[in-house]
Amino acid sequence: MAKKPTYQWTKCRLETRLSLSPEKKSPIDGIVTAGYSSVDEKLITGEGIPVEKTVGSEVVGATINKAGVLTIKATRIGDETALGQIVHLVEEAQASSAPVQRFADRIVRWFVPIILTAAAVSFAYWFVITGNFATAFLVLLAVILISCPCALGIATPTAILAGVGKGAEYGVLLRSGEYVEKTRKLTTVVFDKTGTLTKGEPSVTDIKTYNSWDEQMVLAFAGSAEKGSEHPLAEAILLKAESDKVHIEHADNFEALPGKGVVCYVGKRKVLLGNRKLLQEQGVSISREEDDLTLLESQGKTVMMLAVDGKIVGLIAAMDILKESAAEAVAQLKALNLEVAILSGDNERTARAIAQQLGITQVIANVLPWQKADVIKNLQAEGKVVAMVGDGINDAQALAIADIGIAIGSGTDIAKEQEV
Numbered sequence: 001m002a003k004k005p006t007y008q009w010t011k012c013r014l015e016t017r018l019s020l021s022p023e024k025k026s027p028i029d030g031i032v033t034a035g036y037s038s039v040d041e042k043l044i045t046g047e048g049i050p051v052e053k054t055v056g057s058e059v060v061g062a063t064i065n066k067a068g069v070l071t072i073k074a075t076r077i078g079d080e081t082a083l084g085q086i087v088h089l090v091e092e093a094q095a096s097s098a099p100v101q102r103f104a105d106r107i108v109r110w111f112v113p114i115i116l117t118a119a120a121v122s123f124a125y126w127f128v129i130t131g132n133f134a135t136a137f138l139v140l141l142a143v144i145l146i147s148c149p150c151a152l153g154i155a156t157p158t159a160i161l162a163g164v165g166k167g168a169e170y171g172v173l174l175r176s177g178e179y180v181e182k183t184r185k186l187t188t189v190v191f192d193k194t195g196t197l198t199k200g201e202p203s204v205t206d207i208k209t210y211n212s213w214d215e216q217m218v219l220a221f222a223g224s225a226e227k228g229s230e231h232p233l234a235e236a237i238l239l240k241a242e243s244d245k246v247h248i249e250h251a252d253n254f255e256a257l258p259g260k261g262v263v264c265y266v267g268k269r270k271v272l273l274g275n276r277k278l279l280q281e282q283g284v285s286i287s288r289e290e291d292d293l294t295l296l297e298s299q300g301k302t303v304m305m306l307a308v309d310g311k312i313v314g315l316i317a318a319m320d321i322l323k324e325s326a327a328e329a330v331a332q333l334k335a336l337n338l339e340v341a342i343l344s345g346d347n348e349r350t351a352r353a354i355a356q357q358l359g360i361t362q363v364i365a366n367v368l369p370w371q372k373a374d375v376i377k378n379l380q381a382e383g384k385v386v387a388m389v390g391d392g393i394n395d396a397q398a399l400a401i402a403d404i405g406i407a408i409g410s411g412t413d414i415a416k417e418q419e420v
Contacts, residue, residue, distance in 0.1 A: 016074035020065045029076040032057045036258045037068035038231055050232055052259055067231055085370065119143040182404050185385045189333050190376065190398075192390035193344035193351055196408055197330075197358065198320040200391075202232050204240040205301060206317035208292050216246055218314030222306050223248040224266045225273045229256075233302065236318045261304070272307040279305055279312070286312060300353030319350070322357060330358045339384070343372055345394055369394035373401045 017033065020026055026039075038050035041063045050066050053059060059072050061081040078084060119140045127136035163180040167173070174180065191197050207215045223241035226234035227248055241248060251264040251271070260281070261274015272282055276293075279286055284307045286293065292315055296303045301317040333340050341362035344351045348365035355363045364375055372388075376398050379386045388395065388402035399405030 016077065018072055018074070020059075020070045020072055022065055022067055022069070025064050026059050026061050026072065027077075028059075028072065028074040029061050029081045030059050030072040030074045032059060032070050033073045034071035035069050037070050038066045039070075040064040040066055040232075054258055067229070082369070115144060115147045118147075179404055182385065183387075186338060186387055186404065188339040188341065188379055188384045189387045189389065190341045190343050190379070190402070191330075192388075192395050193342055193346055193354055194320060195391040196389055197326045197342070197354060198322055200320060202236045202302065202318040203321045204236050204316060204318050205321065206296060206315070208289070208296075208315040208317075209313065210289065211311055211313050213313040215314075216244065218306055218316065219244060219246045220248065221266055221269075221271055221308060222273055222304070222314070222316055224251045225254075225262050225264050225271050225306075227251060229262075233304065233318055237304075237316060269308050270310070273304055275303075275305065279307055282307070282310075284310055284312060288312075289315060298349070300347075300350035319353070322354065327358055330360065334359070343367060343375055343388075343398070345369065345372075370397065372398035376401045 016028065016030075018028065018030075020037075022037070032053050032055055034055060036052070036054050038052050039059060040050045041060065053070060058075075059070065060083075061076075062083045076082075076084075122143050123136045123140040125136075126139045127133060130136065164174050167180075194200055207218055209215060209218055219237070219241045222237050223246060226237050227250070229235075238248070249266055251266050254262065254264040256262050257274070257278060260278035261272065263278075263282070264271050272278060272284065276286065286305065289305070289312050293303055293305070296315065296317040299317075299319075301319040304316045304318070305312055306314040306316065330340055339362070340358075340360050341364065342351055342355050342360055343364045345367055346365060348363065351363050351365035355361070367375060372395065376386055376388060380403070385403045387404040387406055388398045389406040389408065390396075390399055391408045395407075399407060
């Protein structure tokens with residue numbers, strides 16, 4: 001008989017590389033080895049403006065490539081990715097129970113045996129005293145029935161059902177009736193910023209003009225320079241031009257400069273649209289416009305400078321703007337004497353700019369997804385009953401940890417799984 005071959009298995013790690021095309025999600029965490037693009041990271045970090053990626057930049061799984069093609073070398077896959085770690089933390093948070101719940105569980109564990117023992121002792125006592133089985137049995141039933149208040153058992157589910165139904169009329173879906181009771185005790189409401197209070201995408205907010213140019217002319221040249229671009233800031237300019245019915249021309253000799261902006265020709269006129277670095281490298285002075293530029297940036301806005309034939313003719317500012325109902329919602333919460341705070345992974349300047357518009361003073365920014373849960377725990381340690389309102393993957397663990405997790409309807413599936 002032929003001898004069976006033997007196999008020796010050795011542990012190895014394959015180097016994984018993938019090519020990430022525009023509008024695709026990265027399935028891995030990795031390092032960019034080739035290409036240039038901007039990546040939408042708001043699901044993970046809360047940053048509303050896509051982040052530019054070049055060779056050597058880190059890419060996180062579940063983020064979306066917006067423009068160019070990136071070649072990525074995997075550093076973490078599967079459960080090891082940032083997204084996998086967030087899912088793991090959410091599962092841990094869901095598995096843990098609150099101190100009050102653990103206390104109730106201990107009471108229930110002993111409640112039934114104690115009542116049954118008391119009923120049995122009462123039965124034995126009255127049977128010995130009276131010798132009447134019927135009388136002793138009635139006493140046994142009385143002890144058991146009194147220990148289980150039926151009115152409360154019927155009224156409580158009915159009241160909760162009514163509350164759940166009323167919430168559904170207003171578009172609020174509750175996963176459990178216990179949240180109806182918890183809501184009454186709320187002291188603090190914590191909001192995520194991007195996609196919750198804001199629309200989640202940049203919009204043009206300001207246009208400053210110089211050298212006898214008007215807004216229509218600035219939009220026309222900026223739109224011509226950005227025509228065909230998939231960058232969110234370009235889309236914001238083009239949407240503004242479309243809403244103002246501005247005619248967009250074709251641009252020639254278009255050149256995109258990573259991290260700086262674009263250079264092109266509209267007709268015979270040289271057009272620059274980008275940041276300080278681009279204009280400085282092209283020898284365009286920005287000294288006269290510096291005050292306006294600094295003011296807009298201090299408001300948390302991203303500013304693009306437009307220069308035509310070597311002179312600045314306009315500044316275009318864009319930012320992730322508030323949802324129409326955000327201010328009213330915050331005002332109503334404050335009217336109920338609830339403390340309102342913003343918890344965001346975005347930079348502090350942008351988060352405070354949004355908070356100022358809403359009249360919110362408590363802002364916690366530059367927070368990584370796994371740190372959001374720690375912030376909620378710290379508030380709870382201060383004796384506060386906390387509701388967390390969010391929409392992204394980066395909010396999932398905080399939603400699970402909070403006394404009440406509220407996921408808005410447009411949020412991601414993993415966030416909705418933690419909703420009330």
